[in-house]
Amino acid sequence: MKKFIFYAPIAAFFALAILLWRGLYLDPTELPSVLIDKPMPTFAMATLEGEPVGNADLPDSIFLLNVWGSYCLPCLVEHPTFMRLSEEGEIPVVGVNYRDRKPLALDWLDLNGDPFAYSILDEDGRFGIDLGVYGAPETFLVDSEGVIRYRHVGVLEENVWREVFLPAIAELRGVPAAPASR
Amino acid sequence: MNPLRYLLFLVLLLAAAPGLAQVDAFTFENDEQQQRFRTLSNEFRCPMCQNANLTGSTGGVAEDLRREIHRMILAGNTDAEIEQFMFERYGDFIFYLPRLRADTVLLWFGPLLFLLLGGYIGWRIYRQASGNQQAATNVGLDPAEQERLRRLLDDD
Structure with a gap:
């Protein structure tokens, strides 16, 4: 019993130290999405070009849903990744133009290129709320059944694509994940 | 700017703060x-x-x-x-x-748990210490020896 009393504070100290040490390396801006493994929210909206768009118009295959805006600098950083993915036909990318203004968004696509199959126009951020979005850029991985499988917050660079998305997609396809090559 | 005008400026600036x-x-x-x-x-x-x-x-x-x-x-x-x-x-x-859910119970009642644990440890230490004190006063000195011990301790 005496030994317990002697060691308890030391054990408690180390337990707390390890807990806080781990906390130092967590990213507090990366919130877990509650929509993982839930179907895409039901929507009936319009694209940036003014065409009506709903759940039935989503790709039948696995696709990316990228939340972007012309005001969003990080979106410009990840833009080349999406351009490459769409040019090489690796995966369809659907855009959500989040809290933006239509003419500015169209200009941005003109200037930088349009990697999106289409962009859903979400001027007032209402669709973003249903997706649990809290700021562009965010990218969702949606499977062929329209179920959200993964959400990435922040810039999706090539290394994130290789190390996070490719293994996740391989798993969805039932193929054992190829080791990430650098 | 003279001090009074400076003060007036500050007061007006602060008055405008709620507008922001x-x-x-x-x-x-x-x-x-x-x-x-x-x-x-x-x-x-x-x-x-x-x-x-x-x-x-x-x-x-x-x-x-x-x-x-x-x-x-x-x-x-x-x-x-x-x-x-x-x-x-x-x-x-x-x-x-x-x-309040199964996985948030620790978050809600963790502090209480630590309080109880700390209280228990404190109580053990207190009891142990008072036990030692009792042992110290019971070393079997007769009244004369105790008087001498008291004088020695009071000396300095």
Whole structure:
């Protein structure tokens, strides 16, 4: 019993130290999405070009849903990744133009290129709320059944694509994940 | 600028500060609705700004969520429904007071657990110490020896 009393504070100290040490390396801006493994929210909206768009118009295959805006600098950083993915036909990318203004968004696509199959126009951020979005850029991985499988917050660079998305997609396809090559 | 004018300038500047506070132009049917809006916006955390509630945040998503709360209140939704709406989209993070569930029990009662543990350890140490004291006074000195010990201790 005496030994317990002697060691308890030391054990408690180390337990707390390890807990806080781990906390130092967590990213507090990366919130877990509650929509993982839930179907895409039901929507009936319009694209940036003014065409009506709903759940039935989503790709039948696995696709990316990228939340972007012309005001969003990080979106410009990840833009080349999406351009490459769409040019090489690796995966369809659907855009959500989040809290933006239509003419500015169209200009941005003109200037930088349009990697999106289409962009859903979400001027007032209402669709973003249903997706649990809290700021562009965010990218969702949606499977062929329209179920959200993964959400990435922040810039999706090539290394994130290789190390996070490719293994996740391989798993969805039932193929054992190829080791990430650098 | 002379000091008086400087003071006047400062006073006017401070008087204008409330004008900078962010005000949503929301209208309600009655005071009770407005009160509910205030309470709800205060108790939800802004997902973007992390350490501000929806009332105090100028973030875009906070603006959208305040608008959504306003809409739902006018549409006759209860507070519980609005909380559920937020929870389904933003999870536990949106609440400053997390819901009581199996995986949040430690969060709620952890401090109590530590208090009890600390109290118990403190009590053990106290008992042990008072036990030692008793042992120290019982070393079997006769009155003469005790008197001598007292004199020796008082000496310095």
